[in-house]
Amino acid sequence: MRSIDQPVFRKSPLFLDLWAGRQGKRGSSVCVRAMTEPTCHTVTITLLLEQSDDESIWRQAAAEKIGVEPSLITEIRLKKHSIDARRAQIKVQLRLDVAVNGKLHLEPECNPSYPKIPSGAKRLVIVGMGPAGMFAALRAIELGWKPIILERGKDAIARRFDLAPILREGRVIEDSNYCFGEGGAGTYSDGKLYTRATKRGPVRKVYETFVEHGAPSRILIDSHPHIGSNLLPNVVRAMRETILASGAEVHFEKRVTGLIRSSNGEKMIGVSTKEGQEFIGVAVLLATGHSARDIYHLLERERVRMEQKPFAVGVRIEHPQPLIDSIQYSYKRTACRHPMLPAASYSLATKIRDRGVHSFCMCPGGFVVPSATESDEVVVNGMSLARRDSPFANSGFVVSIEPEDTEDLRREHGVLAGVAFQKEMERVASRAGGGKQKAPSQRMRDFLKKRDSADLPDSSYFPGLTPAPIHALLPKGVGDLMQEGLRHFGKSMNGYVTQDANLIGFETRTSSPVRIPRDPQLLEHPEVEGLYPCGEGAGFAGGIVSAALDGIRCAEAIASKSSEVSRLRVNLG
Numbered sequence: 001m002r003s004i005d006q007p008v009f010r011k012s013p014l015f016l017d018l019w020a021g022r023q024g025k026r027g028s029s030v031c032v033r034a035m036t037e038p039t040c041h042t043v044t045i046t047l048l049l050e051q052s053d054d055e056s057i058w059r060q061a062a063a064e065k066i067g068v069e070p071s072l073i074t075e076i077r078l079k080k081h082s083i084d085a086r087r088a089q090i091k092v093q094l095r096l097d098v099a100v101n102g103k104l105h106l107e108p109e110c111n112p113s114y115p116k117i118p119s120g121a122k123r124l125v126i127v128g129m130g131p132a133g134m135f136a137a138l139r140a141i142e143l144g145w146k147p148i149i150l151e152r153g154k155d156a157i158a159r160r161f162d163l164a165p166i167l168r169e170g171r172v173i174e175d176s177n178y179c180f181g182e183g184g185a186g187t188y189s190d191g192k193l194y195t196r197a198t199k200r201g202p203v204r205k206v207y208e209t210f211v212e213h214g215a216p217s218r219i220l221i222d223s224h225p226h227i228g229s230n231l232l233p234n235v236v237r238a239m240r241e242t243i244l245a246s247g248a249e250v251h252f253e254k255r256v257t258g259l260i261r262s263s264n265g266e267k268m269i270g271v272s273t274k275e276g277q278e279f280i281g282v283a284v285l286l287a288t289g290h291s292a293r294d295i296y297h298l299l300e301r302e303r304v305r306m307e308q309k310p311f312a313v314g315v316r317i318e319h320p321q322p323l324i325d326s327i328q329y330s331y332k333r334t335a336c337r338h339p340m341l342p343a344a345s346y347s348l349a350t351k352i353r354d355r356g357v358h359s360f361c362m363c364p365g366g367f368v369v370p371s372a373t374e375s376d377e378v379v380v381n382g383m384s385l386a387r388r389d390s391p392f393a394n395s396g397f398v399v400s401i402e403p404e405d406t407e408d409l410r411r412e413h414g415v416l417a418g419v420a421f422q423k424e425m426e427r428v429a430s431r432a433g434g435g436k437q438k439a440p441s442q443r444m445r446d447f448l449k450k451r452d453s454a455d456l457p458d459s460s461y462f463p464g465l466t467p468a469p470i471h472a473l474l475p476k477g478v479g480d481l482m483q484e485g486l487r488h489f490g491k492s493m494n495g496y497v498t499q500d501a502n503l504i505g506f507e508t509r510t511s512s513p514v515r516i517p518r519d520p521q522l523l524e525h526p527e528v529e530g531l532y533p534c535g536e537g538a539g540f541a542g543g544i545v546s547a548a549l550d551g552i553r554c555a556e557a558i559a560s561k562s563s564e565v566s567r568l569r570v571n572l573g
């Protein structure tokens, strides 16, 4: 299969013949050969939006690109779909696999096929069943290990019932919420799968694993794929069923509160839970996410070295979706979105005085959700359903925080100064919101003019909003950077700055303020043998896909170290 943007006859001897034939330099026999010999091609075509779902037009455009008659095309398969809305005339780019006079290669079946774990397999204790923990488990199974997964929250379906008290009564259940439970923080999210971490591992394999477990196959094609929080819980459940069917163990409602070391204290060999149960293995993979603050405190008590790292804080900004559509698709605010267009998204980033100011985790047609893990805090994030059809567009809008910004907290909180910084913001938001998960909010132009909002526009945030001076509540310096950033974005995205948008406080859990270090090759903690920090909580991922990739890498590193050790033992007799 070859990838071409230029007509293939420039590269292929076959079509060189055909081209020459067309030019009249060769006889018609060449054309006949071209018509009978089966060939496969990959072509990229660009069509007007309205034409883009018409297969007969794909055929014509592909035939033109390849340089054959459309009737010679025997099969077409869509491989990539992306919308180009940079100009008023919206176009769609399609990458197609095309067979001429033959069949395309069969696509591999999307069915999960994982081996049964052999008896006597080495046990890998995995703490946390977010994307990092789940993908580590699946890879460990492929490598012949037995994963033992411990998850503080409930299974994805039972977990759904624990979201109702947060939304309706403003009561956070500490082990079962938008961050904790099967599938981790990604289960009730937008399920955006777009990642820039393409060099960190097999992104396509991650997508295929989701599809094998019930995610729509469309995620293999879309340039910015997403699953949606109405579908994700079932995908996660199916992944658990695969893990269990192989013979691995999954234990819900098991909050890990202790670490177990070997008798000489040098090696991590297991963990203990709140109830005092112990789980022992050859290695411990710690994939507890960035909201498991108790785990950071546990590591601190156990003198496991951690480091401060930059993170980002700010607000969630919510606009009416039709406004974002009209800006991004260049049409009048009063017009309706073309039915072939998805709810529009955006991604904005700039540097102000060397500080990153950027939008984060944009959820078109989504909802702002309360993602705190304790009742005395308010934290906001975003999610969408598969159809992204709510009337609101929300996105994080954050400023980077460097370790030096938390200097004054370091004396009391040491390496966890960033966690204390986040927590303080979350408490401020809770007090300003007035309790019960109500969040403080301000209209965008009022924020820019540092004045109170008398009222607020409609919002998707279910627990409710309280008008509050976000500009004054934000930590020193953060509000100023956000104001400059907003003015800048208002110029690059005309109409973005509006009184119709809400700033909702606070978005504090964009990434971990802590890194649990690890050896770059072995992926093991440099000073604690057998401990594998993994995923977002360890500071090595920033989203569903990058966390999944990190899980895969860690499982491979664990297996490869173990087989290397066994090989050395054999060689040494």
Ligand SMILES: Cc1cc2nc3c(=O)[nH]c(=O)nc-3n(C[C@H](O)[C@H](O)[C@H](O)COP(=O)(O)OP(=O)(O)OC[C@H]3O[C@@H](n4cnc5c(N)ncnc54)[C@H](O)[C@@H]3O)c2cc1C
Binding pocket: 127, 128, 129, 130, 131, 132, 133, 150, 151, 152, 153, 178, 179, 180, 181, 182, 183, 184, 185, 186, 187, 188, 189, 190, 191, 192, 193, 254, 255, 256, 257, 287, 288, 289, 290, 291, 292, 294, 295, 361, 369, 371, 381, 382, 383, 534, 535, 536, 537, 541, 542, 543, 544, 545, 547
């Ligand atoms: C509302 C929301 C929406 C999001 N939307 C997106 C999105 O659209 N796209 C995207 O890429 N990312 C999104 N994210 C971020 C994404 O979910 C995370 O980056 C990703 O889940 C990190 O994976 P992880 O496995 O490292 O950690 P997590 O997903 O956080 O999983 C950690 C798991 O460990 C468990 N755990 C914690 N402590 C313990 C303990 N002591 N004992 C046992 N278990 C423990 C937790 O319960 C949790 O299940 C969103 C996050 C939220 C909160």
